[in-house]
Amino acid sequence: xxxxxxxxxxxxxxxxxxxxxxxxxxxxxxxxxxxxxxxxxxxxxxxxxxxxxxxxxxxxxxxxxxxxxxxxxxxxxxxxxxxxxxxxxxxxxxxxxxxxxxxxxxxxxxxxxxxxxxxxxxxxxxxxxxxxxxxxxxxxxxxxxxxxxxxxxxxxxxxxxxxxxxxxxxxxxxxxxxxxxxxxxxxxxxxxxxxxxxxxxxxxxxxxxxxxxxxxxxxxxxxxxxxxxxxxxxxxxxxxxxxxxxxxxxxxxxxxxxxxxxxxxxxxxxxxxxxxxxxxxxxxxxxxxxxxxxxxxxxxxxxxxxxxxxxxxxxxxxxxxxxxxxxxxxxxxxxxxxxxxxxxxxxxxxxxxxxxx
Amino acid sequence: xxxxxxxxxxxxxxxxxxxxxxxxxxxxxxxxxxxxxxxxxxxxxxxxxxxxxxxxxxxxxxxxxxxxxxxxxxxxxxxxxxxxxxxxxxxxxxxxxxxxxxxxxxxxxxxxxxxxxxxxxxxxxxxxxxxxxxxxxxxxxxxxxxxxxxxxxxxxxxxxxxxxxxxxxxxxxxxxxxxxxxxxxxxxxxxxxxxxxxxxxxxxxxxxxxxxxxxxxxxxxxxxxxxxxxxxxxxxxxxxxxxxxxxxxxxxxxxxxxxxxxxxxxxxxxxxxxxxxxxxxxxxxxxxxxxxxxxxxxxxxxxxxxxxxxxxxxxxxxxxxxxxxxxxxxxxxxxxxxxx
Numbered sequence: 001x002x003x004x005x006x007x008x009x010x011x012x013x014x015x016x017x018x019x020x021x022x023x024x025x026x027x028x029x030x031x032x033x034x035x036x037x038x039x040x041x042x043x044x045x046x047x048x049x050x051x052x053x054x055x056x057x058x059x060x061x062x063x064x065x066x067x068x069x070x071x072x073x074x075x076x077x078x079x080x081x082x083x084x085x086x087x088x089x090x091x092x093x094x095x096x097x098x099x100x101x102x103x104x105x106x107x108x109x110x111x112x113x114x115x116x117x118x119x120x121x122x123x124x125x126x127x128x129x130x131x132x133x134x135x136x137x138x139x140x141x142x143x144x145x146x147x148x149x150x151x152x153x154x155x156x157x158x159x160x161x162x163x164x165x166x167x168x169x170x171x172x173x174x175x176x177x178x179x180x181x182x183x184x185x186x187x188x189x190x191x192x193x194x195x196x197x198x199x200x201x202x203x204x205x206x207x208x209x210x211x212x213x214x215x216x217x218x219x220x221x222x223x224x225x226x227x228x229x230x231x232x233x234x235x236x237x238x239x240x241x242x243x244x245x246x247x248x249x250x251x252x253x254x255x256x257x258x259x260x261x262x263x264x265x266x267x268x269x270x271x272x273x274x275x276x277x278x279x280x281x282x283x284x285x286x287x288x289x290x291x292x293x294x295x296x297x298x299x300x301x302x303x304x305x306x307x308x309x310x311x312x313x314x315x316x317x318x319x320x321x322x323x324x325x326x327x328x329x330x331x332x333x334x335x336x337x338x339x340x341x342x343x344x345x346x347x348x349x350x351x352x353x354x355x356x357x
Numbered sequence: 358x359x360x361x362x363x364x365x366x367x368x369x370x371x372x373x374x375x376x377x378x379x380x381x382x383x384x385x386x387x388x389x390x391x392x393x394x395x396x397x398x399x400x401x402x403x404x405x406x407x408x409x410x411x412x413x414x415x416x417x418x419x420x421x422x423x424x425x426x427x428x429x430x431x432x433x434x435x436x437x438x439x440x441x442x443x444x445x446x447x448x449x450x451x452x453x454x455x456x457x458x459x460x461x462x463x464x465x466x467x468x469x470x471x472x473x474x475x476x477x478x479x480x481x482x483x484x485x486x487x488x489x490x491x492x493x494x495x496x497x498x499x500x501x502x503x504x505x506x507x508x509x510x511x512x513x514x515x516x517x518x519x520x521x522x523x524x525x526x527x528x529x530x531x532x533x534x535x536x537x538x539x540x541x542x543x544x545x546x547x548x549x550x551x552x553x554x555x556x557x558x559x560x561x562x563x564x565x566x567x568x569x570x571x572x573x574x575x576x577x578x579x580x581x582x583x584x585x586x587x588x589x590x591x592x593x594x595x596x597x598x599x600x601x602x603x604x605x606x607x608x609x610x611x612x613x614x615x616x617x618x619x620x621x622x623x624x625x626x627x628x629x630x631x632x633x634x635x636x637x638x639x640x641x642x643x644x645x646x647x648x649x650x651x652x653x654x655x656x657x658x659x660x661x662x663x664x665x666x667x668x669x670x671x672x673x674x675x676x677x678x679x680x681x682x683x684x685x686x687x688x689x690x691x692x693x694x695x696x697x
């Protein structure tokens with residue numbers, strides 16, 4: 001480990017100016033804090049967290065709609081646990097549950113099919129959130145539902161795609177980043193090719209990196225080597241898991257059921273073709289086309305006043321630069337979504353940065 | 358917040374806030390420990406040691422779902438939980454009562470199994486179940502079975518186990534591997550299976566506690582149940598007003614728990630345990646106490662995981678494997694699985 005840190009310091013000396021890298025994925029943010037990587041890094045190297053927490057970027061409007069669906073008679077609403085406490089306008093799914101909505105936390109969408117088979121008189125809805133890491137399992141669940149002839153299973157898709165978000169981020173010119181630590185898990189599915197635009201269009205070094213301290217330091221060193229030699233390539237550090245072509249089977253499954261659509265990212269705005277919606281032939285699985293959802297009470301993005309989640313997700317601000325951070329906004333009382341998910345930047349800064357306890 | 362949420366029962370910050378804001382003012386509570394020490398007006402004298410006796414009293418309710426999980430069931434959990442709560446203040450558990458709330462339709466054969474397991478557990482712990490109550494609620498108004506147990510223990514005079522005794526320089530010992538109970542229950546609840554299976558560590562700690570108290574030098578003890586090792590250490594650090602420094606590499610985490618934690622996206626430090634204890638002990642007694650623990654079957658994986666120092670007050674600091682330091686806080690909300 002000390003050798004890797006030595007190499008890192010030498011490379012920085014060679015580069016001769018401060019370097020700013022973005023870790024795109026929330027799992028990286030947490031891994032970096034949890035393993036104490038940050039403390040080993042010299043001042044000239046700063047790591048900033050990116051938009052890579054699917055919980056954090058789910059729009060307030062989608063949370064409100066999810067609660068509307070969950071409150072309906074004859075609906076059992078199922079979701080990943082992280083979504084339970086994401087604030088809507090006034091309430092969250094956890095509070096909707098306490099008020100009587102039938103909301104169940106699942107570890108895997110496939111569990112929803114069991115609930116569907118046991119509750120034939122009800123509509124079972126899965127809140128399909130997450131990046132390319134979770135969309136294949138939702139697609140596989142839809143496939144299984146068809147195979148088992150389960151007709152009362154629906155999804156509410158707010159799936160998001162990582163590469164278009166990075167494109168939007170770089171295209172906006174707001175963010176000054178020297179290189180990207182790319183997500184290991186997402187890349188397991190999509191491989192390295194979808195990131196080529198980062199190097200071709202923006203000439204930014206990128207390395208797909210694993211989650212152990214050793215992986216992360218090695219990934220950073222690979223980025224620094226690229227910067228030092230003025231190269232910009234998409235490299236894979238996490239070779240034991242990620243292949244250049246990704247997982248073609250999983251990608252084919254996603255493409256069978258979903259097609260890209262414009263999507264609203266909390267704090268960032270609408271990014272073209274950065275979401276996934278069900279294809280026309282699978283519309284009967286889309287809860288939006290089956291039940292009427294009253295949305296007139298939602299006007300605009302409805303993001304909380306003073307919350308800097310948007311700038312934090314874009315890497316313009318660090319969480320401690322938000323006026324609400326650690327004062328009004330804490331993991332017990334999250335105002336912005338970045339404080340909700342354990343993998344949100346604000347929650348990670350709060351938990352591991354010495355602001356709590 | 359105008360309603361009770363599940364987070365209020367998770368053992369973390371929400372529950373602490375609930376107790377502080379709602380229970381403490383109503384009941385004029387002096388201590389927030391799991392067991393209360395009761396001074397008797399005319400202390401009876403111990404027949405052999407001739408020292409005056411005090412009573413320890415505790416109560417706990419069990420709502421675990423599923424009621425049968427790898428390595429145990431709700432019945433033995435209810436007995437051992439109360440035995441352990443009494444043991445953590447240094448009391449010898451004597452007897453307990455139990456209250457059962459049963460849901461209409463609950464299977465007789467399951468009830469029989471649970472009661473037999475309670476009887477076995479009481480025997481193994483050397484306590485008697487001497488009073489009880491049973492209520493039945495309508496189908497859909499309970500989750501099969503809920504069990505309350507309340508227990509009385511005897512505290513010999515001179516035994517004083519409390520976080521207020523913790524001193525700078527003390528060593529922190531954990532008596533076994535962490536995370537087993539929580540992972541066993543989560544695995545059962547979610548239809549996951551691990552090979553080899555992760556079993557709950559539910560067990561009575563009173564025998565082991567007697568052995569280490571007999572040796573001396575034990576300042577404080579806690580069993581890290583809900584909220585796990587991290588939350589319990591944080592409670593002890595806050596109550597003692599001292600700093601707890603622990604080393605990640607010294608904390609015994611079994612491979613099964615580590616693997617399951619990665620899979621489920623949870624931190625082993627925050628997973629519930631039902632058969633281990635944290636002991637904060639005098640520095641010069643630590644090695645001997647560790648040896649005593651390791652001789653006991655339940656303590657074979659015991660380890661010294663860190664030390665207590667003056668500052669920063671009330672903090673728990675973890676030295677990571679690669680030499681970084683991170684601040685450990687209580688569990689916030691529930692431990693929820695990640696989605697990516």
